[in-house]
Amino acid sequence: MKNIFSHPEKSIAAKLIIAIGLLMIVVSFIFWYATLKKQEEDIMSIALKYGDSFVQFTKRSTRHSMLIYERDETQRVLENLSTPEGVHRVRIYDHSGTVLFCSRGSTVGKPVDSASIACQGCHRNPGTSPVLLREPKTWNVYKDEKGNTAIKLIGTIPNEPDCYTASCHVHRQEEQTLGFIEADLSLALLDEALFKQGLALTAYVIIFVLAVSLFLGIILYKIVSRPVYELTDAMDHVANGDLGYSVPIKSSDEIGMLAKAFNAMIKDIKAARDQREQWTQTLEVEISKKTDEIRKTHANLVQTEKLASLGRMAAGVAHEINNPLTGVVTFAHLLKKRFPAESDESQDLDIIIEQSERCSKIIKNLLTFARATPTEKGKVSINDVLRRTIFMVQNQEKFHHIKFNVTLEDSQFVIVGDSSQFQQIFLNMFINAADAMGGRGNITVGTRTIVEEKKPYVEIEFTDEGTGIKKEDMLKLFEPFFTTKPVGKGTGLGLSVSHGIVKHFGGNIKVKSEIGKGTSFFVRLPLPSSDAKKSHE
Amino acid sequence: MNKILVIDDEAIVRTSCQRTLVPEGYDVRLATSGQEGLDLMAKESFSLVLLDLKMPDMDGIEVLNRIKTGWPGTKVVMVTGYSTVDTAVQALRLGAYNFIEKPFTPDTLIAAVREVFYGKNQD
Incomplete structure (x- = not known):
């Protein structure tokens, strides 16, 4: 008012x-x-x-x-x-x-x-x-x-x-x-x-005018001003972004209709804004997802390129080393023939031969990493390969004090590939686990079916009770020549070769590690869709 | 007749073969390149050629082809690095008798050569 x-x-x-x-x-x-x-x-x-x-x-x-x-x-x-x-x-x-x-x-x-x-x-x-x-x-x-x-x-x-x-x-x-x-x-x-009458008349007129004005004022305030102020107020709220605000509708006259129309409009605007916000949010999520993907892809690309060039270089170097190594091995053998079998010289030469063979192995690993090795493709049962590998390592001295807890899902997990490559991966995992535990403790091995991005995978878990992996080492884990093992103990190629093989099959390796408690590697290999169905039957 | 020709661009490989095989009673000749090997073959006849797969000017596959055309009776054993096993397999298809991987031990080499001269089960 x-x-x-x-x-x-x-x-x-x-x-x-x-x-x-x-x-x-x-x-x-x-x-x-x-x-x-x-x-x-x-x-x-x-x-x-x-x-x-x-x-x-x-x-x-x-x-x-x-x-x-x-x-x-x-x-x-x-x-x-x-x-x-x-x-x-x-x-x-x-x-x-x-x-x-x-x-x-x-x-x-x-x-x-x-x-x-x-x-x-x-x-x-x-x-x-x-x-x-x-x-x-x-x-x-x-x-x-x-x-x-x-x-x-x-x-x-x-x-x-x-x-x-x-x-x-x-x-x-x-x-x-x-x-x-x-x-x-x-x-x-x-x-x-006359004067008195005039006075009275004037007073009546003034009172009449005032009364009519007051009455009109109240009526206008009630039916025009207040609703209009409420509308203006609502518009201010809306202009300030408060779309939850609505005008109270008190009449069915033109202003009431205006208020109704205004409320309807705000409702529409709110719905539109909500939808837009939802879209924006979805978009943001999508964008951040895509950005992550791009970042990952980029990182992978960089890594792949790095590995590829490193591989090429390694292959060249390895190939060249084979020639002098042939000479070393041959001449060590020739020299050895000149000494009695039990002599010190013969034993020293054995060391030369042995170490040369180690060099040869390192080169083989390098070359395996550098290029896809020729594979004898066939139907391979992951569970079978795993059982065979476990059997093989259990008989080795390194694993004599290690207990294997094996829980394999009741399925064959048949993948078309080279069993020796899978064996190589599993062997690497076991050797790493044994090294991390200093040769004592439990290794938990398990297989299970998982679904990643709507595709079936077999997940093979290798959990040790070892020292765990430091956070700063996590990123370098799959880099070739990265090793935390003492000099001469590891080539730093095991995980990188495994990773290469897994990648080749379209799978991935996930790592969880806690310092002082142990590490879990999860090797995931994609299953053919029909086999996945069979495995559930 | 047990004449062997070793074609390899690496002197140490050639020497290794020579020092391993001569005491075993083989007549070993050496060539530093494919062309030199072929020239030598034109002059003398060999029962076996130990042929390096990777060489600078003429690679082992081409030399193999020429030998197979010019001297079909001569057996060829490819000497290869691990990374060229694929190529070695290709060489077998083209008529190579066998292949050995570098680095090889004298025993491996002797075994492979014996196999050529005396058959598989000969020890």
Whole structure:
């Protein structure tokens, strides 16, 4: 409500109220003015009637004394008629304008003022030859010396038979008018009444205007301003992003419809925004997913490229080393033949031969890593290969103090490939596990079917109770020549070769490790879809 | 007749073959390249050629082809590094008798040569 008055230029209600108020003030003023005028006229006509009556009354009161020509009597009657409040003065003068009687007595014998209505009411120009007006004016209104309204009335005293037949013979029969009665009556009381009425009327009009304005104001506030403010408020909320806001609908008029339409619009906008936000979120998730994928792919590419170039280099180097190695081996053998079998020299040469063979093995590993080795492809059962490998390692000295916990899923997990390659992977895993545990502890081996990105895989788990892998080593785990084993113990190619083979089959290796507790490797190889079904049957 | 020709660009391999096989009673000749080997073959006849697969100017496969065309009776044993086993298998298809992998021990070499001269079960 306060807005209507504090900022009328901003309020429809205020503008309407001002417009209607102004209209009402104008109409009321016209009404007020017309009413007052009418009342004044009515009062005046009443006053005139009373005035006429008074003049007639004066005429009748003085008739007798006039007929008998009792001048003192006439003068006395006039003085009696004159009262201080109502009747200022009553005079009688002859038709030539000389005052014969006056209620105040002061003007007797004096001529009437020629500018007075007493002369001009009938005569056009009193100074010149008298021309009678067709419609004589018998009264006029003026302000008396106190400033009050007063009325002057003129009544004629016509000639009557009693007048010209009277014994006094004052009047002749030809005379039409014998004289005039002039009465000055005060209208001060009427003035007061009119003033009071005017005051009351003004008060009524003001009260009416105010009441109507107030009523209009309240009505407009209720049906226009408040709903519009609520709408504006709602729009502010919406503009500030609060789309949960709705306008209360209180009426079914145009503003109610507007509010309804507004609410519907906000609902639509909210739905659209929610959807957009959802899209944005999905998009963000998608983008971050894709970014991760790209990053991974990039990392893989870099890694692959690195490995490929390293592989090429390694292959070249390995190939070249084979030639001198042939010489070393051959000549060591030749030299050995010159010494007795049990001699120190022979034993030293054995070391040379042995170490050369180790070199040869390293080179073979390198070359396996560098290029796909020729494979004898066939149907391979992962569980069988695993069992065979476990059997093989259990008979080796390195594994004598290691217990194998084997839980293989009841399935063959048939993959088309080279069993020796799988054996190589498993062997690497077991050797690493045994090294990590210092040759003592449990190795847990298990196979199971898993589904990754809707494709079936066989997951082969190798868990040891070893030292675990340091976080900083995790990233380098599959890099060729990376080893944490003492010099001479590992080539750093085992995991990298395994990784290469697994990759070749479209699988992957996952690692979980906790320092001091152990490490789990999960080798995942994709299964042909139909075999996966069979394995579940 | 037990004449053997060793074609290898690496001197140490040639020497190794020579030092291994001569005490076994073989007549060993050496050639440093494919072309030199073929030239030598044009002059003398050999029962066996130990042929390196990877050589700079003329590679083992081409030399093998020429030998098989020019001297069909001469047996060829390819000497190869591990990485060229694929090629060695290809060589067998082209008519090589056998292949041995580098680095080889004298025993391996002697066994392979004996097999050529005396058959598989000969020890």
